[in-house]
Amino acid sequence: MRFYSLPKLLKITSTNPIKTFLENPWKYKNLSEAYFSFCNVTWDGTRNHLAFDLGYPTEGADDMEAAERYIKELEYDFKLVLLLEHLDESLVLLRRLMCWEMKDVVYDTAPKNVVNYSYESYNATPEELANLRRWKAVDYRLYDTFNRSLWRKIAGQGPDFYRELHHYRELKQNISWFCHGEQRRKPKLTLTVKTSQWSPQFVVDARYCKEMATRSWDMMKEIRQKESFKVDTRWEIVLPVINVRSIINGRPTFKYRIEQIKYVKELRRKIPKHKTFRKRRNHG
Template sequence: MRTYPSQLHKMKNSIAAQTNQEHREETEEAMQTCSRPRQKYVFIAPHKVGASTSCTIFQRYAISRKLPMMLPIQGVVLSWGISPTEEEYIHTPDEQYHALMNHFTYNKTWLRSKFPGDTAYISIIQDPSKQLRSAMNYYYIPELLKIQSENPLKTFLENPWRYKNRSEVNFAHCNVTWDPTRNFMAFDLGYPTDGVEDKERARRYVNELEDDFTLVLLLDHLDESYVLLKRLMCWELQDVLYVTKNNRSYSFKEYVPSDKEIAMLRRWKAVDYLLHDTFNESLWRKIAAQGPGFFEEVQHFKDVNERVNTYCAERKEGKTNLTVEASRWNSQFEVDAEFCRVLNATVIQLLEPLQNGPKDDKFRLVTERINMRELIDGQPTFKHQRERRIYLNRVKAAKELEAKKNETKRNDTNKLKRPTSVLGQM
């Protein structure tokens, strides 16, 4: 028998108690709201929440439907900390945009000036303790905090406040203060670092996000999230099939914090936990409104996704296509070599063919990971790759010049020390 989290048990029991009339009304309402696919969406992809897997779903959909997309001029980051300038994204001929699915710091005012009013806003978050664990590995945080232990996460969780003066860093190129250990997900969704201690401000902002977003997926309940996405967007089952992307391994990945450590972290990452608690409840409310057939569809979706993943992983040249039969939740479709290629493609593999403009790195954003490395090494941060490249070339040239000077100095010193010839003294 399948097991579910406690929320799921409650939701299933609540749903089972509904009358047939209520179920019919829900079904009729769902059919009315799902008359045609929604093809205008903004997917805000926060960092270190498994967003790459979801991003490829939105990329595939936009590419297959030829939707006008807002894309970074180069790279995978469209904005970080501040909204993009006109030079940093690819413009469509008519300045119409129906899809965005990149790393982007949420800015409601800016996005609504670029996208139609009926655009669906979607994002994804995960358990804040797991997000911190992933971020700690990816962003060199043990080095930043000067933690030297086999389990830097456990060491940090003993007292996060001990590291506050080191964990809070400033990116001078954009005048943004950021703490990768604290409320990272809230930051990506537009909440400023200086608001971490203001509980009322945080609650107002999270409530506003709940009004703004059609759906916030939860990595903790990914299959349920994708089936709900399919229903709310009126998409097909094959549109939300997925292969897990960027699944990294590191020494403390399996560490499970104690109750005491989680209590400490809830205080430290209070806004992220408020965000997660709010959208966890929101997800299950939306699921409850779907009626009793929802969990049957989730199981069907898992079965089909596993079949397709296995087929694509084992597929060889000349192998017969996989036919996924029609069901209550999907029409029949074929899985061939091209389907597998696109399903397995990474964010970069799907994105680069669309970025067919000049390969000049003048307006390509430097990732926050690279800038974090620079800060740890005592170097300045940069917004664009070109200015960083120019700076690094200057540093390299200066080092080479200094090395030549030192070599010349050593040679001159050696000449002075050379012994005088004894010829003529005999």
């Protein structure tokens, strides 16, 4: 709701936009659907985000038969889907399936992007949650399917899985404490993680701490950018959140940053110089 500036998109002005929306999500259907002209796709920031990111069209939100077929295809395509609420279990299982080492799945436990806002801790009523389940029926069906699948796969791993899970949680906590404590005060200090039955010995140093903290961001940058030995930032893909803000402000959407830059330059070229001067003067 906050990240995508949905209150502005939905024209909700209350102090608790989540409560206002959940009281009647259907009221905002025409406002929540945003059309991305550059790829001829309709996106809905309030509905079936998970399914949309995995390729299910926004237009199929009420077609549960089509959703069931698509989810079965996803079950066939993906051997494992990680769940954020059970991230540790998911990563331990992923490590086993991929035959990785423990150091490959350790992540930074320090909180990031912590922003306080008035409605962040709002607990929806049972009626509001029931509305949400009906509004996002495809996402709930998708989540329930892969939640059951995850626990079936974990059950097949045997009791040794939970011993590894306990070891993994202690390990990532100790590494995070080290990286944010002693290692930060003494950059040359290292931590040696001894060999266990699940992974060989490895060393945590300044480079490892940095990579652990930025791993997911670096990976996403590689995915989003045009492949090149010398990265041309003009060809970075415009993030959905930026395109949503463009729609809110009545501007077109773009796939690549270079297209957005050209549009802004053309727009500025058309603005009379005296208007530009007045705008700058008014803003100091």
